[in-house]
Amino acid sequence: MKWFAVALLFWAAPYTPQFHNIAASAGLTESIPNGGAKTKQFIIETTGSGVAFLDYDNDGFLDIFIASGEGGPSRLYHNDGKGHFTDVTAKMGLGESSGWAQGVCAGDYDNDGFTDLFVTYWGQNRLYRNAGGVHFEDVTERAGLKQDRTRYNSGCAFLDYNNDGHADLFVANYLKFDPKTTPKPGENAYCWYRGIPVNCGPRGLPFDRNILYRNNGNGTFTDVSDASGISKPDQNYSLGVLTGDFNNDGLVDVYVACDQTPSLLYINQGDGTFVEEALLRGVAFDENGKAMSGMGATAADYNGDGWLDIFRSNFSDERETLYRNRGRGEFDDSTVAAGMSVNTRYVGWGCGFFDFDNDGWVDLFLVNGHAFPEVDRLSIDIHFKDRAILYRNLGNGKFSDVSERAGPGILERHSARGAAFGDYDNDGLIEVLINNQNEPPSLLKQSTRPSNHWILLKLAGTRSNRSALGAKVRLTAGGRTQFAEVRSGGSYLSQSDLRLHFGLAAARSAERIEIDWPSGTRQVLRNIAGDRVVAVEEP
Amino acid sequence: MRAINSLTLLLWVPLMSGQSTADAIESFHRGQYAKAREMLEKIVAASPDNSVAKTFVALSRAATGSCDAAVSDLGQQFLNNADAALRRLAGIALLQCQLARNRMEEAWPVLAQLQKSFPEDADVLYETAKIHMKAWNDAVFQMYQKTPASFRVNQLSGEILEIQGRYQDAAAEYRKAIGKNPAALNLHYRLGRALLLESHQPVNLLEARKEFEAELVLNPSDAVAEYQIGQILVAEQNPSVAAHRFERAASLNPDFAEPLVALAKLKSEEKKYSDAVGLLERAVKLQPLSESAHYSLMIAYRNAGRMDDARREKEAFDKLNRLPEGEFSEFLKKLGEKAPKP
Numbered sequence: 001m002k003w004f005a006v007a008l009l010f011w012a013a014p015y016t017p018q019f020h021n022i023a024a025s026a027g028l029t030e031s032i033p034n035g036g037a038k039t040k041q042f043i044i045e046t047t048g049s050g051v052a053f054l055d056y057d058n059d060g061f062l063d064i065f066i067a068s069g070e071g072g073p074s075r076l077y078h079n080d081g082k083g084h085f086t087d088v089t090a091k092m093g094l095g096e097s098s099g100w101a102q103g104v105c106a107g108d109y110d111n112d113g114f115t116d117l118f119v120t121y122w123g124q125n126r127l128y129r130n131a132g133g134v135h136f137e138d139v140t141e142r143a144g145l146k147q148d149r150t151r152y153n154s155g156c157a158f159l160d161y162n163n164d165g166h167a168d169l170f171v172a173n174y175l176k177f178d179p180k181t182t183p184k185p186g187e188n189a190y191c192w193y194r195g196i197p198v199n200c201g202p203r204g205l206p207f208d209r210n211i212l213y214r215n216n217g218n219g220t221f222t223d224v225s226d227a228s229g230i231s232k233p234d235q236n237y238s239l240g241v242l243t244g245d246f247n248n249d250g251l252v253d254v255y256v257a258c259d260q261t262p263s264l265l266y267i268n269q270g271d272g273t274f275v276e277e278a279l280l281r282g283v284a285f286d287e288n289g290k291a292m293s294g295m296g297a298t299a300a301d302y303n304g305d306g307w308l309d310i311f312r313s314n315f316s317d318e319r320e321t322l323y324r325n326r327g328r329g330e331f332d333d334s335t336v337a338a339g340m341s342v343n344t345r346y347v348g349w350g351c352g353f354f355d356f357d358n359d360g361w362v363d364l365f366l367v368n369g370h371a372f373p374e375v376d377r378l379s380i381d382i383h384f385k386d387r388a389i390l391y392r393n394l395g396n397g398k399f400s401d402v403s404e405r406a407g408p409g410i411l412e413r414h415s416a417r418g419a420a421f422g423d424y425d426n427d428g429l430i431e432v433l434i435n436n437q438n439e440p441p442s443l444l445k446q447s448t449r450p451s452n453h454w455i456l457l458k459l460a461g462t463r464s465n466r467s468a469l470g471a472k473v474r475l476t477a478g479g480r481t482q483f484a485e486v487r488s489g490g491s492y493l494s495q496s497d498l499r500l501h502f503g504l505a506a507a508r509s510a511e512r513i514e515i516d517w518p519s520g521t522r523q524v525l526r527n528i529a530g531d532r533v534v535a536v537e538e539p
Numbered sequence: 540m541r542a543i544n545s546l547t548l549l550l551w552v553p554l555m556s557g558q559s560t561a562d563a564i565e566s567f568h569r570g571q572y573a574k575a576r577e578m579l580e581k582i583v584a585a586s587p588d589n590s591v592a593k594t595f596v597a598l599s600r601a602a603t604g605s606c607d608a609a610v611s612d613l614g615q616q617f618l619n620n621a622d623a624a625l626r627r628l629a630g631i632a633l634l635q636c637q638l639a640r641n642r643m644e645e646a647w648p649v650l651a652q653l654q655k656s657f658p659e660d661a662d663v664l665y666e667t668a669k670i671h672m673k674a675w676n677d678a679v680f681q682m683y684q685k686t687p688a689s690f691r692v693n694q695l696s697g698e699i700l701e702i703q704g705r706y707q708d709a710a711a712e713y714r715k716a717i718g719k720n721p722a723a724l725n726l727h728y729r730l731g732r733a734l735l736l737e738s739h740q741p742v743n744l745l746e747a748r749k750e751f752e753a754e755l756v757l758n759p760s761d762a763v764a765e766y767q768i769g770q771i772l773v774a775e776q777n778p779s780v781a782a783h784r785f786e787r788a789a790s791l792n793p794d795f796a797e798p799l800v801a802l803a804k805l806k807s808e809e810k811k812y813s814d815a816v817g818l819l820e821r822a823v824k825l826q827p828l829s830e831s832a833h834y835s836l837m838i839a840y841r842n843a844g845r846m847d848d849a850r851r852e853k854e855a856f857d858k859l860n861r862l863p864e865g866e867f868s869e870f871l872k873k874l875g876e877k878a879p880k881p
Contacts, residue, residue: 194704280853282838287804289834289856319739330841337808341774342739380705381738398776 014392015357015450016402019409019432023443027085028064033071034417034437038373042179043201044100044122045069046371047154047239048349048417050493051435053424054106054115056092057133060533062424062497064433066441067101067119074101074119076136079424093136099123102174103241103493104418107158107167108466110219115467115498120153120171144213144220145169151208152177155241157489159252160465161228161268163518166215167465167488170230172238172256173208175201194380198372202237202259209234210256210264212274229266229274230254236261241489242297244308245470246281247329250520252470255283257294257312267329283310283323287333292318293347296419296492300353300362301325301483303397306474308485313348313366313492316382320348320366324397339398343389345382347371350419350492354430358452358503360480361393367434369415385413388434388444409444416442422497426533428454430501435494453477453504453530459486462538463519470518473500477530478507504530560592567595572602590616594625598632606636617649627657634666638673646670690719690726697729706737727754728764735767744771762792769801778805796822800835812843830859 023029035045049067056063061079068074074097077085089095100122106115114130127143128136140146147153152174158167182205183190186197190204212230213221225231240257247253251268255278258264262284266274278284286292293315299308307325314320322338323331335341351366368386376384390406391399403410414436421430429449434442455475459468471486484500504510513525517538528534563578576599582592597612613636616629630653637646650670657663683692697712713730716723731750734743748771751764758764765788772781782805788798803818819836826832837852 279856280837280841280849282841285834287835288831289860290830317736326842332807332838332842336773337778339776342741342744344739345737378704381707 015359015452016405016448017356017390017450018407018447019390019444020407020447021409021412021442022083022445023441026083026443027087028066028077028441028443030072030075030087031438031440032066032068032075032435034069036373037438039185040199040373041184042177042182043175043199043205044152044177044179046199047102047174048415048437048493049074049101049435050104050155050350050418050491050495051420051433051441052104052106052117052495053420053422053433053497054117054495056115056117056130056136058114059133060426062422064424064441065104065106065117065495066433066435067104067418067493068097069437070098070100073097074104081425083425092134093138094128096138097126102152102154103156103172103489104495105156105158105169105241105489106467106495106498107469107488109158109167109169109215111166111461111466113460113466118156118158118169120156120493122152122177123150125151125153125156125171139219142219144222150178153211154239155256155489155493157241157243157254157487158467158469159243159254159488160215160470160518161212161252161254161274162214162272163251163464163470163520164215164217165461165463165465165519166217167467167469168215169213169221170241170243170254170489171211171213172241173210174239174259175237176206176208177201193372193375194378196372196374196377198374207234207236208238210238224272228272229276233264233276236264238264239294240296240312240492242299242310243470243487243489244299244310244485245472246299246308246310246325248307250516250518252518253329255297255299255310257297258291259293259295260291262291263294263297263312265329281329282331282333283312286319286321287335292321294321295347295349296351296366296494298352298364298490299485299487302353302362302364302393304361304480304482306481306483308483311351311353311364311366313351316345316347316370319344322399334397337397339400340391342401346386346389347382348389349417350434350494352419352421352432352491352496354421354432354501355393355454355503356390356430356446357392357450358428358454358505359393359395359450360452360477360482360503360505361395363393364391364399365389365419365421365432367414367416367419369417369437373415383413385415387411387413388416407447409442412442414439414442417492418494419491420494420496421491423456423499423501426456428456428501428531430497452506453508455502455504455510455528455530456533457500457502457513458498458533458535459500459515460535460537461517461519463521464517464538467498468517468538469498472516474512474514474516475502475510476512476514477502477504477510479511480505499533560589560595563592564595567599567602572599575599576603590620590622591625594620594629598628601632601636606639610636610640617652623656627653627660627663630656631662631666634670638670643670643674643677688719690716690723693719694723694726694729697733701729701733701736706733709733710737722757724758725754727751727757728761728767731764731767735771739774741775744774747771760791762788762795762798765791766795766798766801769798773801773805778808781805794825796826796829796832799825800829800832803835803839807839807842812839815839816843816845828859830856833859 052065053062061081064077078088103120116130117128129139154174155172183200191200209231214224237259238256242255254266256264265278296313310323312321322335324334346368347370348366353362370384373384392402418435420433432444461468468486509529515523567575579596594616597609600609613633634649653663693712693716697709700709710733727750731747734747751767754764769781769784785798785802799818799822803815806815816839822832833856840849
């Protein structure tokens, strides 16, 4: 037995996180309305809204924006740096933001050093220019972003698709919806779920097209949807938007999670146009060629091969989908191989890769909640309010579901939609902000901390767009290289911290940090000490 | 008899030779069946050769609940009337009368003739669905009444609950059925499938696998149970053992394409792309309409670097994956293209 005792000495149990919902103590107490809580008449009540982590006043601490459905304003909260958030919605000029807000994305579109906000609506989108961190100004009309009809805008992202140093804007559109003409629950075959009448759609409702706005560099945008090829796919119900250079050619591509229809992958051709190639590249369907009900999407290099992989959340009775990038932007559905095939009873929404234990391998989190409150009448194992899921990355291409032992915050049941990820207190551990339907948001924070080290990189473009959107970072620590990109949007209709977080495992510093800026500049930093936020400006 | 399409009857109004016949049929159309019947019976008494009036007499008798008095004439009109539209009306009314009289054995030949003569008629298809539903209901009622303790009652209950998405309840019924007849085929298989439909959590995978193994004890040549075990083993991260089960499933039933597709996915995971392509080409030959086989073959060709073949498969998949006409996709698309109202 001697060998066994020795082996035990060297075996350490993996770190177990304990996530708690600290929203109330942090000041996030306002309930966010989003349609019926017991029944829903229309699909607009089901899709929910996003959330954002952004540092609007450049004080070094992430603030919070929470998009709201009809019945209340979207809310902006200021982080005082001591763990408390104060509602500054009216003070910052956002008090008039009623309506059906859907998605939120952030980026410095005018390169003035302050992060701006874009909020999508069923109705009229709004661009809020950040005026020096002291006020947000609605510049939608002036910027040329006023729409000529009511649209069901969903996910959005700023991106510099032509690498001209100005952040452009992608806006997904879910479908064409008019409450006056949309059938009521039970009125046709598309208005039933397991024998109970529910709101109709998306099947049976007309498709719409996605939109790309080019930033003219003078505070205005031009709709280039047709010229760029973005508007060409017209048989998809688009929701979550995810940007990334999936084929590593130096040009940002766009992935769109689509509901009940094939998801889309727009490959940037480098000449101002995109070609939709999701099917052949393997990210339109599941492994059997079936269209899923895609909601949210996130990307990271989960297996450390230097290529961005994609995760998409789906509906109940479907698997979540993990697409492994096998190089050149071609993907294999690796959901089953990665050990993610067990959770089939959840409707997933917001999702994100983040390294909760700073071991250098990105883990995965997603929030859930059924679309139909009426499902609770069935008394089955599928619920309108459900818990979240946390997967630990085992570092060998596989994940382990640790939800049940990851703390009470994970196990709380909500009908969650948007989720954003960021380190709001700069302690090296990522927190998760969640928009719950008709409840206050959740703010999940770990009460324990791993012994591993970390680093947060805050990039600022000079020749590239100021938010550094599209910048690629290869960080080497302890002999292992990790890869990440700066992106706007993602998850489900949400905006995560624009800074890049890396777990360094046992290493106290990064040996090498290589940054490929969208402008083409490559910057290399060496021996950067960890456990701190490091600001890097493009040379 | 209200189901008789009144719009169809309208067509007959201008064709009537005598005004009184037209008036009677119009009364019928307005739902004044008793009045129409009285008028039409008088017309037929005066003019026995008026075949239109004769048909509508039978229809109005049926509509006023006198099916016994109507069936003979309806049967004659259905078989002999020279006019196809009148034959159709008489046939539908006759079928409805036989159902109302609970004469199923006499209803089936009428339905068969209607289906043969009017294969794409919505009313005929509707009546087809109705008669099958009634037959199903009658059979279930008899089963529950005459053999309430039979395992078949539990099996059928399980199948109905499965359709309703109540998988836990379905599993409970299958367990009761197995308790009553442990040697019956397919019960363990249905139970295993219900457990998988409920959830893919490890406990469900384990329980379902036990049930499929139990099915194989009863029927060692059950290729589908073998295949299901293979899928569970894949989910349990045991691909090498899963591969053996897929191979066995394929050997038990050489026409079964799914295990070939599953085996090909495992080969792809091992980067053995040419092996995967070979398996999937077999699968596509076996099931040319399988979206899954074509999709997997497209990906396998791509992974093997055979991009031209991948594109060809993509086209085949696109054709299969195109929305059926019933999706109204073009209609919906056009709706969406309407110019916005100012």
